[in-house]
Amino acid sequence: MNSLGPDVNAGGANVRVDKPVPAQNRGLAGRYNERTMSARHHAQRRSAGARAGRILALDYGRRRIGLAVSDELALTAQPLTTLQRTNRRDDVRRLRDAVRRWNVTRIVVGHPVRLDGTSGTMAEEVAQFAGRLQKALGIPVELADERLSSWEAEQTVSAREGRGSRNRLDAVAAAVILRSYLERERQREQA
Numbered sequence: 001m002n003s004l005g006p007d008v009n010a011g012g013a014n015v016r017v018d019k020p021v022p023a024q025n026r027g028l029a030g031r032y033n034e035r036t037m038s039a040r041h042h043a044q045r046r047s048a049g050a051r052a053g054r055i056l057a058l059d060y061g062r063r064r065i066g067l068a069v070s071d072e073l074a075l076t077a078q079p080l081t082t083l084q085r086t087n088r089r090d091d092v093r094r095l096r097d098a099v100r101r102w103n104v105t106r107i108v109v110g111h112p113v114r115l116d117g118t119s120g121t122m123a124e125e126v127a128q129f130a131g132r133l134q135k136a137l138g139i140p141v142e143l144a145d146e147r148l149s150s151w152e153a154e155q156t157v158s159a160r161e162g163r164g165s166r167n168r169l170d171a172v173a174a175a176v177i178l179r180s181y182l183e184r185e186r187q188r189e190q191a
Helices: 039-047 088-101 121-136 150-162 166-190
Strands: 005-009 013-018 055-062 064-070 079-083 105-111 142-145
Touching: 005 150, 013 088, 055 121, 064 088, 064 166, 079 088, 079 166, 088 105, 088 121, 088 142, 105 121, 121 142, 121 166
Parallel strands: 013 142, 055 105, 105 142
Antiparallel strands: 005 013, 055 064, 064 079
16 A cells, blocks of 8 residues: 555556546646746655656557657656557557657556546456566556546537547547646656
């Protein structure tokens, strides 16, 4: 058990599960970006040994996987693309390509727990996928609570572009998951 929640043993790999960020702390672009962050905070992150490299977030689904990536300093989250699922081997190959292309050092997978916090069959499937991914790619993979991320993504896309395509929504949902994860990490660093 860690300070953020229980560890889940997913296919032989321990995967950390985070708690959600309150709704009032959410916003697609997040509250911080490189221009508004103080130089002092950047220096603190560097001196504290903040991991170099980006974080890749996945909104896992049986038909599609939405992808989002952080910047090098792990301050912002940007939607990337949506992968149409084909088979496990091809899915892992394409994710490996994304990890290499974007210099990813950690992956965060949205964990679809129910509103009451319990796990259903999809949450178990995602935990197994995260374990397989960690084993195949050799980098840390963490589960992050994704409750209401799809709803928030739909609200964001419809407010900006009108009714969005499902592909765009999956990538934006991954960005929502990543942004929430980055906010939790910042809160943890400040504590």
